Amino acid sequence: MSSDEEWSSGEDDSQASKLARKAKDTPFVPIGLAGCLTVVGYGLYKLKHRGNKKMSIHLIHTRVAAQSFVVGAITLGVLYSMFTDYVSQTSSKPEK
Template sequence: MSSDEHWSPVEDDSQASKLARKSRDAPFVPIGLAGCLAVVGYGLYKLKHRGNQKMSVHLIHMRVAAQGFVVGAITVGVLYSIYRDHIKQKGNSEPKK
């Protein structure tokens, strides 16, 4: 075997490159994750000032808010993909007069 026949990856398969590639393909997923982390951070900040609220109720509210943000971002991403692939495509295929 010559030295020119060694295997080399086409693309760097590190976690950062995979995340960057997925972010380009579906940009609303990282937005959802960032929103989830923001809600969790805000919830942890407000944990100190929760008043008479029980810890379990506070954690349930945090979880629901974080999940709601992620589901909302993914829903917006799916709707955008449907618009881009189907509705916008129909508008471009009509013949001009």
């Protein structure tokens, strides 16, 4: 068993280290989360200056924008993963 696969103490299994490891493995997840939080924060900021628009409509538009950002980030992550798995592998194989 290599040193990378050995079990380590509970210190390495903290929430911050798990989040950092997950962000390193799949970088589009934290990007989607940050975008979602940014859109929600901006929507809450603009809530005060929404004008003549009903609050429910403003909140629905904010929710749709936040969800769209997350779905877009997940879609980009899947496309990137497919590209690295299939296109990069086929271009690196030697031709016979």
